[in-house]
Amino acid sequence: MNEKDIKEMRLSILKAIEHDGRVDLNELAIRLGLDATDIANAMSDMEKEGIICGYQTLIDWDKTDDERVTALIEVRVTPQRGQGFDSIAERIYKYPEVDSVYLISGGFDLMVIMEGRSLKEVSQFVTNKLSALESVLSCATHFIMRKYKLNGTVLAKKHEDERMLVTP
Amino acid sequence: MRDPIAKKVAGMKSSGIRKFFDIVSEMPDAISLGVGEPDFDTPWHVRDEGIYSLERGRTFYTSNSGLMELRTEICRFLRSHYEVSYDPASEVLITVGGSEAIDIGLRAMLEEGEEVIIPEPSYVSYLPCTIMAGGVPVELSLKEENEFRLTAEEFREAITPRTKILILPFPNNPTGAIMERKDLEGIAKLCIEHDIFVLSDEIYAALTYKNDHVSIASLPGMKERTILINGFSKAYAMTGWRLGYACGPKNIVEQMTKIHQYCIMCAPTTSQYAAVEALRHGDRDVDEMREAYNERRRFLLHEFKRMGLQCFEPYGAFYVFPSIKEFGMTSDDFCTKLLKAKKVAVVPGTAFGECGEGFVRISYAYSIENLKEALGRIEEFITELRNKR
Numbered sequence: 424m425n426e427k428d429i430k431e432m433r434l435s436i437l438k439a440i441e442h443d444g445r446v447d448l449n450e451l452a453i454r455l456g457l458d459a460t461d462i463a464n465a466m467s468d469m470e471k472e473g474i475i476c477g478y479q480t481l482i483d484w485d486k487t488d489d490e491r492v493t494a495l496i497e498v499r500v501t502p503q504r505g506q507g508f509d510s511i512a513e514r515i516y517k518y519p520e521v522d523s524v525y526l527i528s529g530g531f532d533l534m535v536i537m538e539g540r541s542l543k544e545v546s547q548f549v550t551n552k553l554s555a556l557e558s559v560l561s562c563a564t565h566f567i568m569r570k571y572k573l574n575g576t577v578l579a580k581k582h583e584d585e586r587m588l589v590t591p
Numbered sequence: 592m593r594d595p596i597a598k599k600v601a602g603m604k605s606s607g608i609r610k611f612f613d614i615v616s617e618m619p620d621a622i623s624l625g626v627g628e629p630d631f632d633t634p635w636h637v638r639d640e641g642i643y644s645l646e647r648g649r650t651f652y653t654s655n656s657g658l659m660e661l662r663t664e665i666c667r668f669l670r671s672h673y674e675v676s677y678d679p680a681s682e683v684l685i686t687v688g689g690s691e692a693i694d695i696g697l698r699a700m701l702e703e704g705e706e707v708i709i710p711e712p713s714y715v716s717y718l719p720c721t722i723m724a725g726g727v728p729v730e731l732s733l734k735e736e737n738e739f740r741l742t743a744e745e746f747r748e749a750i751t752p753r754t755k756i757l758i759l760p761f762p763n764n765p766t767g768a769i770m771e772r773k774d775l776e777g778i779a780k781l782c783i784e785h786d787i788f789v790l791s792d793e794i795y796a797a798l799t800y801k802n803d804h805v806s807i808a809s810l811p812g813m814k815e816r817t818i819l820i821n822g823f824s825k826a827y828a829m830t831g832w833r834l835g836y837a838c839g840p841k842n843i844v845e846q847m848t849k850i851h852q853y854c855i856m857c858a859p860t861t862s863q864y865a866a867v868e869a870l871r872h873g874d875r876d877v878d879e880m881r882e883a884y885n886e887r888r889r890f891l892l893h894e895f896k897r898m899g900l901q902c903f904e905p906y907g908a909f910y911v912f913p914s915i916k917e918f919g920m921t922s923d924d925f926c927t928k929l930l931k932a933k934k935v936a937v938v939p940g941t942a943f944g945e946c947g948e949g950f951v952r953i954s955y956a957y958s959i960e961n962l963k964e965a966l967g968r969i970e971e972f973i974t975e976l977r978n979k980r
């Protein structure tokens with residue numbers, strides 16, 4: 424396989440597994456017209472290269488009894504000499520409660536997404552941990568009330584096939 | 592009372608698919624692989640443009656030919672995708688689906704008794720529309736050994752001095768067959784030699800899985816004798832919007848527009864605005880849907896091979912057309928029994944012409960999960976049939 428083929432293969436694999444991490448590799452090989460061993464090798468290469476960072480499950484926790492609260496927190500910080508935002512971002516993302524951290528353009532600097540068991544737990548984290556960090560100037564916390572769509576999947580309602588059963 | 596019904600209409604067979612539809616309708620829990628339309632929704636940005644046109648109050652008639660904006664986009668699209676140039680002002684007509692274009696194209700061109708060569712198996716409307724237009728249908732049976740392509744030899748044998756039109760239904764429903772450039776060249780040569788016009792139904796042109804589709808209109812000397820029919824239903828998953836178009840020589844399009852003007856007025860305005868958006872920004876959607884269909888196509892063919900079910904490899908549309916001859920029953924019988932025993936609906940090949948006998952049409956406009964479930968049942972069914980013999 425030449426470099427271009429490998430690039431194309433990698434892209435088709437990524438597109439296929441992006442929304443279905445559990446796809447059977449033999450079946451994927453048939454669907455893409457590729458060799459299953461080539462696919463497995465490409466995937467393990469991409470895992471090593473950090474292109475594939477993990478295989479997770481998309482869960483709508485609201486449908487379970489487990490109480491969870493998700494918050495988006497806009498954080499304004501003072502960048503540090505020689506390190507920009509990286510070191511403050513690291514101090515934040517090391518907390519296990521923190522789900523995602525993005526560096527953002529615009530009115531604030533970091534977008535932190537975190538999950539807690541209750542409003543109180545999230546509030547305490549923001550007040551005691553996040554705001555207390557030296558370079559943090561301010562935090563604005565937004566609690567998520569309902570998730571309609573997550574990672575490309577609509578959680579709100581299932582799509583029914585409304586086509587007639589047989590058409591020419 | 593006099594018989595209110597015209598003999599021409601009373602004598603027309605109702606579509607074989609209709610009969611099968613009635614049987615399937617009584618089994619609402621059946622899994623169907625019998626649908627001739629995409630399973631995708633119309634891309635949201637296209638639907639949104641339709642909604643926006645309603646909000647803006649664009650609820651009036653358009654010109655008979657359709658929005659100039661849309662005709663211009665169609666011409667741009669055909670030039671860049673299929674290397675054929677039309678004048679938006681005089682060579683394009685927006686129709687209510689490709690179906691209307693087929694009907695009025697035939698009506699505009701046929702004199703009583705002139706022959707229309709219809710390669711079969713093919714879409715159900717060519718034959719009745721030919722009869723309604725006063726023409727004489729000449730059915731031409733395509734062969735599995737040629738991958739259901741139309742060969743120049745077959746075409747030549749069907750030509751008589753009364754032949755006026757050749758219907759060219761590729762990529763084909765129900766077989767999934769395509770015609771490549773080399774196939775079309777032989778056909779074009781005969782059309783020019785015998786002064787025959789072509790009604791080229793290219794509604795599935797966006798869905799080919801080998802080389803890009805070639806329109807016969809792009810071949811030398813053919814644009815002036817071809818009505819190119821295409822539309823939005825299959826490529827952009829817009830079946831319910833009922834929007835298609837016909838392109839061709841000015842003198843023919845002018846006459847078609849006259850018929851269209853009297854019986855349709857104009858194609859739905861909302862759909863026309865949505866279609867402009869589809870042509871301007873829909874290429875990526877089409878690519879994604881095509882790739883999804885192709886994955887399913889490969890999957891189905893692989894599964895048929897594993898089951899030992901004979902099927903040529905189709906490179907177009909979203910159908911496969913496996914042979915069921917080994918089971919020694921008619922297509923109708925096979926489909927009815929499959930439906931009753933395993934609750935899977937597929938369409939008998941005979942719904943698309945008598946030469947479809949011994950085949951069934953299976954649509955892959957379904958998710959892989961759906962296909963897997965249905966294929967599992969089909970495998971059970973054919974294993975039982977094989978064990979009985």
